[in-house]
Amino acid sequence: MSEALHIDLDGDDDHRFARFELISWWDQQRLSGTKALVIGAGALGNELLKNLALLGVGHVLVADLDRIELSNLSRSVLFREEDCGQGKAAVAARRTRELFPDMQVHAFEGNIVYDLGLGVYQWADVILGGLDNREARVAINQAAAKVGKPWIDGAIERLQGVARVFDPATGPCYECTMSDVDWKMLAARKSCALLSRDEMQEGKVPTTPTTSSVVAGIQVQEAVKLLHGMETIAGQGFVFEGLTHQSYLVRYTQLEDCPSHEKIEPVVSLPTGVADTRVGELLERARTDIGPSAVLEFNHDLIDSLNCSECGETTPLRASLGKVTESQGRCPKCGELCTPNLYHSINEHSTLLDCTLAELGVPPWDIISAHAGMEQIGYELAGDRATVLAPLVNEAEASAKDMS
Template sequence: MRQAKVLVIGAGALGNEILKNCALLGIGNVLVADMDVIENSNLSRSVLFRAADSGAPKAETACRGARGIYPEMNIHPFNGNIVHDLGLGVYLWADVIIGGLDNREARVAMNSGAFFARKPWIDGAIEVLDGVARVFSPADDGPCYECTMSATDWKMLENRRSCALLTREQMLSGKVPTTPTTASIVAGIEMQEATKIIHGIAPMAGRALIYNGLNADSYPVTYQRKEDCYGHETYQELLLLGCGVADLTVGELLVRARQDLGSESAVIGLARDVISHLSCPVCFSQEEVFKSLGKVTEADAVCPDCGKTRVPVTFTTLGLDDQLDGVRFSELGVPLFDIVTARTGERSISYVFDGDAARLLGPLPTRLSLMDSPPEGGE
């Protein structure tokens, strides 16, 4: 347990209970990711927060609270959006990933990262007196989170994504009430499954435990794998670049990738949408942006010429032309410790910007927990 590396995403009611349990169980290394700050409404259901913490980042405060329980815990916060700001390398780093999330978009991103890295992850959700804990494990060729989503779930997610530039108020809308008692129960189940994974004991992979607090009962659910589900995508080959996103240009990596793949037609795929420009549908003006979609706000989209809302034009593929060859990956909004994938035909190589690991992980050990051992620097 002391050597384990755990990624906890979400530091709200569930995340607080998960981190409390991590501390009590003696988990040695924990990265905590959350983008929010503490509000007064959080104080009644979050064991690690105090009244004086109002307005402080949740991730930092939760880390401090967990360290107060277990002073030897090596724990570090990540204050950012896990969809747009958290590099995929953290999923390669972690032994197990535990979620305390409250929206589908973040769960889909977490599921994609975990399955890409071939790591098990544990999801939890609570609503008033009800809750669910479930485990998804790529190693068992079982279902992923996306396999469990209905057509209605996808419709709601697409409606959210179609409004690409959301205000903070819109992003926080639709939140549901929670209680500290249900959070404690669900987080306890999540942490129990994580402990089993760390000790090499088979978890309830592909299954969920549904808790009904009103009737004080629970029951298991088994999910079915959808073979055509995009959520199962993983890497074919993995290479550690030994540098960060600010150290390499698009053109330099394209040259490297085309040599590695033996094809001049190879292109590089990004893990996130990048805005190339904002286009006004009224006055037809355009502005080059080249930022991650998650970094552009609703205010940024207002046309300076006519005041109307501009439409973001995005891309995820590099190498179709040489326009961006001299641009560094950091300038495209690619986050620290991220992974990009070069492809030609049916073959692909995923490149890890592991040179950023220490900057993102802080005092945590930077050694990756890989299913196999890729060569560093491609050697």
């Protein structure tokens, strides 16, 4: 846990959180020291942040890629008309701080599927998702599993919604709940060459602020229980049926062949970041730590180059697969769609050993795993921590100095 905010609870029966303290098991200092990762700053994200602020949660990173539109104002309590065109995460962070000025809250603006490293997930005590697409949920699910953290998902549509707690270490995960139709719809976001479609936009989800309030309220309620060591609805979903109010719990089943239940351990924290860590150096460290057959494995498919089957042109391009759009994947010579040369791991014979991890497309503060037979180890690129968390790190250090 982070350094807890200094909250004087002694000798005052009317302090900010006095009513919470009437709950026999409540631990306000625990909440003040909690680190929360909120992914999505739309309708659900607004409600999640509002609730976390009112509860006195001390440290929050909110991540989102989108900009505020006029239609967001009917479902998002933190946004105003003058905010249109600004980043959702930045505005939501600022307004959340107005609700609870002592909260240390920071915005991360980027695509959480490819831009958010595993280090953030390991940092967080609780992970809350307020998203509207499957690809992002799969990314959160896999990241949470790799660092051994449960996460709390929310989904809304019309007057219905669901709040779910997934703990891959003890039961079913999000991917265990996905049907063949879900996977086909996820694949539709990609072109035949696996590149992201330029025109692919998630459908606009019809919903109401009341629905998002209910679902986000359940999510944060489960987070409070989780942080207090109480039993949650892990492996289950609370289905809110707003039309008839026939709400109920549904229990999920873990799939035997689901790949998203493996934790990376142990994890060694390195003082360097992705921009100053060369692939060969990290591989050599892994060979020393777990054996000469060590192989580095990445959390996303990476592209080395693009091949055009029409004219035979090969175009060098190093990036995470998901960040390359269909238009970027066309041959510069003939305009035909190219096939990406992909890799997911690197061994001692790779031609990329002199590259830095950043040059390959690895996001800041990621955790790279290495395998040698049955041996495994993870390397956290902690040199990027201060950059990703920004004021959360500086404010926490200042707070600690003030209290000493």
